[in-house]
Amino acid sequence: MTLYDHFRPEERPFIDQVLTWKENAELRHQDKMTDFLDPRQQDIVQSLIGQQDDVLVKMWGGATGTERSRAYIHPSYLVLDPDEWPLTLLEASYPVKFIQLSHRDVLGALMGSGLRREKFGDMTVDDGRIQLIVASESADYVRMNVLSAGRATIDFQERSLDHFHLPEEKWIEAAGTISSLRLDTVLAQIYRVSRSKAADAVERGLVKVNWRQTEQSAFVVREGDHLSVRGWGRSRLLMIEGTTKKEKIRARWAKKG
Structure with a gap:
């Protein structure tokens, strides 16, 4: 049985990518900040790297309980503080009394702008407010290109990650x-x-x-x-x-x- 037998065939390209990141950290002393990973991809990263002596991996999506996170794969002697992670919270409001927006409306606007799904993480659309955690390198792109969703005009502004409100899931x-x-x-x-x-x-x-x-x-x-x-x-x-x-x-x- 090979390593790949533990995973699905369609996951092999991602497995190869993770193994390359691991090798770069272990042999070349290079660190890697990934794009946002879904929980299944996070499971794969953890199973392939775990917490070894020489290579470590940390996950952070901007707030406790987020579903999508960026992974930081690094030699054990490197440290990255939480406030140094390249994550940005964007927030916009809309007149909830006159316009109803759904998660799907905003997701469609983001994808329609050409933004790849891997460049943004968790999002909430509730009570006239949109909150979106994005990769910091994509924040300006979102602000300049995502100007509407559904029938609502959107003007995203940067906020501190401390303001992100994640509804409790049961x-x-x-x-x-x-x-x-x-x-x-x-x-x-x-x-x-x-x-x-x-x-x-x-x-x-x-x-x-x-x-x-x-x-x-x-x-x-x-x-x-x-x-x-x-x-x-x-x-x-x-x-x-x-x-x-x-x-x-x-x-x-x-x-x-």
Whole structure:
């Protein structure tokens, strides 16, 4: 078994990239500040680097509890203080009495400007205020190019990261048995729907596994995978605990409440 066998085939390019960062820190004494990584990518970085004697990795997304973070991979003798991380909070207001904005509206405006998803992290859209954590090198680009979202005019201003307000998320853990690790079967168990309804959601393009759209009901879910279904919310397969005498799979998962 090789290193790659522990991961999905489509993750191999990112694995190679992480191994290069690790080698550069270990042999060439180079540090690396990554773009924003989703939680699955963060899991991969931690599993490949961890906390060794010579190479360390730290994650920070600008506030406690953020989902997306930048990773700092570095020789152990280098130190980067939290206030030195290249993260910037941008904030804008809109007249909530007259205009309704969604997270999707603002995300569409950002992506429509040509900004890559890796250049910004967590975002909140609530009660007439938009808050967005971006890579500092992209802050001016966002301010100059993202001037509207939906029907609202936007004027982003820089604020201290201390002002970022992250709504509290509640995750509910559960455990049970699953007949197989097919995507539609796992979704049916976690979201308490029929397998046919879960399969329909997959085939309609409503399901993502590790932030990638997946349209194959027979896709095999693995321990640690992040799942999301549009309209149903997010979940994660936390652990596969073995099998029962009847060959069913004992598993534990968490779902966003």
